[in-house]
Amino acid sequence: MKKIICLILISACFAILFAACDLTKPVDTTENEKSTDLTDEIDTTLTKESNKVINTMKLSDIIDKVYSESSLPADDYKYYVTNEINKDSCEYFFGKDFNYIEAVSSEPEIGYGYSFCLVRVDESKTNDIAKLIEENAKLDKWVCVSAEYKTVAVNGNVIMLCMTKEETCTALKTAFLNIK
Incomplete structure (x- = not known):
């Protein structure tokens, strides 16, 4: 009798587990939303008239340059990690999915x-x-x-998003905009 009850409980657990871990893709609910040109496929070629250095720099190099050129102490960024942002995590970092060529984030190992x-x-x-x-x-x-403050800036074909204290955002934005 105990074996039968045990088998029933195990079967019920597996049934619940498989129902909770449905591997099907979520239904796309954006079809009914108004389409904008922001979600159109982005052409990965740069415009001919654009000759800014920032347009061809590696994004991780831009982050290093912003940190080194900012008025903030270098020790502030000593333990920050720069990672590539993949398509699956775009919404987490930027609040919305959109098409892009490449993206990176720089965040501390321990979040604050x-x-x-x-x-x-x-x-x-x-x-x-x-x-x-x-x-x-x-x-x-x-x-x-x-974060207490956020700022967004554009320089060439690169968009910067900074979220932290206002004075830090301002210093990083200034350094970012000074890259030619």
Whole structure:
């Protein structure tokens, strides 16, 4: 009798487990939403008239340059990690999914409400995507902490998102905009 009850309980547990871990893709609910040109496929070629150095620099090099050129102490960034942002995590970092060429984030190993992200997009769409990021990036994307301020800036085909203290955002934005 105990074996039968045990088998029934195990079977019920597996049934619940398989129902909870459904491997099907989620239903796309964006079909009914109004389409905008922000989600159109982005052409990965740069415009011919654009000759800014920032348009061809590696994003991780831009982050290093921003940190070194900012007025903030170098020790502030000693333990930050720069990682590539993949398509699956775009919404987590920027608040909304959109098409982009490449993106990176620089965040501390132990979170405390700081995020510095760069995303390279088609230069003709930088202002539209920057506005989208400004409207949707979440200051409280972390579980236990929030950033107090966010700023978004455009330089060439690169968009910067910084979320942390206002004075830090301002210093990093200034250094970012000074890259030619």
